[in-house]
Structure formats: C-alpha cells, structure tokens
Amino acid sequence: xxxxxxxxxxxxxxxxxxxxxxxxxxxxxxxxxxxxxxxxxxxxxxxxxxxxxxxxxxxxxxxxxxxxxxxxxxxxxxxxxxxxxxxxxxxxxxxxxxxxxxxxxxxxxxxxxxxxxxxxxxxxxxxxxxxxxxxxxxxxxxxxxxxxxxxxxxxxxxxxxxxxxxxxxxxxxxxxxxxxxxxxxx
Numbered sequence: 001x002x003x004x005x006x007x008x009x010x011x012x013x014x015x016x017x018x019x020x021x022x023x024x025x026x027x028x029x030x031x032x033x034x035x036x037x038x039x040x041x042x043x044x045x046x047x048x049x050x051x052x053x054x055x056x057x058x059x060x061x062x063x064x065x066x067x068x069x070x071x072x073x074x075x076x077x078x079x080x081x082x083x084x085x086x087x088x089x090x091x092x093x094x095x096x097x098x099x100x101x102x103x104x105x106x107x108x109x110x111x112x113x114x115x116x117x118x119x120x121x122x123x124x125x126x127x128x129x130x131x132x133x134x135x136x137x138x139x140x141x142x143x144x145x146x147x148x149x150x151x152x153x154x155x156x157x158x159x160x161x162x163x164x165x166x167x168x169x170x171x172x173x174x175x176x177x178x179x180x181x182x183x184x185x186x
Contacts, residue, residue, distance in 0.1 A: 010057040024093030034083045047072045
C-alpha cells in the first residue's frame with residue numbers, strides 16, 4: 001500500500017462509486033472468493049486487498065498489480081488478477097460504510113453529557129502502603145528468591161569439577177575386545 005498522505009489524497013480525488021467500493025466489503029469479498037477458488041493461503045488475503053485498493057485508487061497500474069501479486073508468491077498471478085479485477089468491475093457494493101458520511105454531514109454543536117446515578121457507589125481508592133511496608137515486602141521477596149536460588153543444586157560443568165570426581169572412561173576398542181566381555185556362567 002502507498003503512503004498515508006498519498007492514499008488520503010487519492011481517496012478524496014476519486015469518484016463516489018470507487019469510494020463506496022473501497023469502504024464496503026466488495027474488495028475483501030472478491031479477494032476471499034478468489035483465494036478459496038485457487039486454494040491460496042489465507043495470509044494472501046490482506047496483501048491482495050491492499051493491492052486492489054491501490055488499483056481502484058489508480059495509485060498503481062494493473063501491470064504493477066500483477067507484478068505485486070506475483071511477488072507475493074501467488075501462483076497464476078495474472079489469472080488471480082483477472083478474476084479479482086473482473087469481480088470488482090462487475091459487482092457493486094451491497095452495503096457501504098456510511099460512518100464517514102455521517103461524520104462529514106453532522107455539524108451540530110458538541111454536547112457533553114454525564115449521567116450520574118444517585119445510588120451509584122463511589123469508587124474506592126486502592127489501599128495506600130507506607131514506604132516502610134513496601135520496603136519490608138521487597139526485602140522479604142528478595143530474601144525468598146535468594147533462598148530459592150541457593151536451594152538449586154550446582155551443576156558440574158567445568159573441567160576442574162570433572163577432575164575432582166572419579167569418572168570412568170573407556171574406549172570403543174576396549175568395549176569390543178572379547179576379553180572384556182561378561183561371560184555368563186554355564
């Protein structure tokens with residue numbers, strides 16, 4: 001998708017029919033139908049919606065859209081593009097998002113209202129702790145954590161640890177020698 005300022009400018013300069021297509025679910029419906037038909041990964045949906053918003057706003061050409069579809073690792077990119085583009089051209093939005101129109105047309109004064117119920121309980125303040133009790137709690141937690149860490153047995157990982165304890169070593173040839181094998185009693 002293009003940068004935000006470029007997108008806003010293109011959206012303002014486009015016709016109302018294109019704005020309705022962008023604000024409606026038409027693009028995502030066409031994309032989802034094509035994604036299901038071609039058995040594409042669902043993660044491609046967001047990428048394709050962004051591409052076709054840019055195409056409708058004339059921010060990119062159809063050829064660029066095909067290249068972007070191909071770069072999104074979508075097989076049969078030109079076929080996918082043709083299906084989505086024909087769906088967008090053939091269909092009209094069922095429901096448009098009218099929230100922007102309502103916001104633009106409403107110019108009444110702002111009225112602030114606050115409703116306070118007579119029987120509503122007053123919010124209680126969280127209990128305040130003195131600094132001494134917070135410090136005592138913190139020192140108790142630190143002492144508890146240190147005790148837990150000291151209770152963990154030490155793991156011998158250093159060379160000197162191995163030298164201090166007796167270790168039994170043998171080579172593969174020692175294990176395979178006939179003389180070293182255990183012989184069952186008869």
